Amino acid sequence: MSGQRVDVKVVMLGKEYVGKTSLVERYVHDRFLVGPYQNTIGAAFVAKVMSVGDRTVTLGIWGCQIYLCGTKSDLLEEDRRRRRVDFHDVQDYADNIKAQLFETSSKTGQSVDELFQKVAEDYVSVAAFQVMTEDKGVDLGQKPNPYFYSCCHH
Ligand SMILES: Nc1nc2c(ncn2[C@@H]2O[C@H](COP(=O)(O)OP(=O)(O)OP(=O)(O)O)[C@@H](O)[C@H]2O)c(=O)[nH]1
Numbered sequence: 813m814s815g816q817r818v819d820v821k822v823v824m825l826g827k828e829y830v831g832k833t834s835l836v837e838r839y840v841h842d843r844f845l846v847g848p849y850q851n852t853i854g855a856a857f858v859a860k861v862m863s864v865g866d867r868t869v870t871l872g873i874w875g876c877q878i879y880l881c882g883t884k885s886d887l888l889e890e891d892r893r894r895r896r897v898d899f900h901d902v903q904d905y906a907d908n909i910k911a912q913l914f915e916t917s918s919k920t921g922q923s924v925d926e927l928f929q930k931v932a933e934d935y936v937s938v939a940a941f942q943v944m945t946e947d948k949g950v951d952l953g954q955k956p957n958p959y960f961y962s963c964c965h966h
Pocket residue numbers: 826827828829830831832833834835845846848849850851852853883884885886887916917918919920
């Protein structure tokens with residue numbers, strides 16, 4: 813694989829306002845945008861049209877490593893009671909779905925590099941990225957994919 817150009821698609825999934833855009837901004841531009849919150853319209857992922865029985869299904873496609881990411885961890889430094897999701901519950905859930913768990917702050921940069929570094933490392937360590945093909949078919953019973961939650965109350 814060395815020397816070969818590699819393209820990886822990462823899909824940011826999560827409820828609105830949890831901080832997906834900010835996480836990308838922090839990682840890509842090393843900045844935290846202040847100002848009024850603006851909802852991101854649309855999503856970036858690849859869609860595939862396939863057949864299930866006599867139905868045509870359009871399926872969003874992403875690689876299937878799961879990274880569970882709690883956001884806004886800086887708010888916990890101010891007040892531990894702002895934690896909305898119990899860490900042990902999240903850890904159990906992560907273990908259950910075989911996801912890797914990170915708690916990040918786009919404000920301070922905490923664990924942001926580590927998250928994306930791990931994504932890249934995992935990719936490199938896997939011989940071939942799992943890409944769905946028509947030949948292979950798709951397991952529609954698969955677990956959900958990369959997931960973001962906000963660990964804090966506002
Ligand atoms: N304190 C704190 N606030 C954050 C952090 N990350 C994001 N925010 C704030 O949370 C709000 C939502 O952040 P966005 O990054 O726009 O959230 P999003 O998940 O992309 O939202 P949608 O576009 O609706 O999907 C903004 O007001 C951010 O300033 C963080 O790490 N710490």
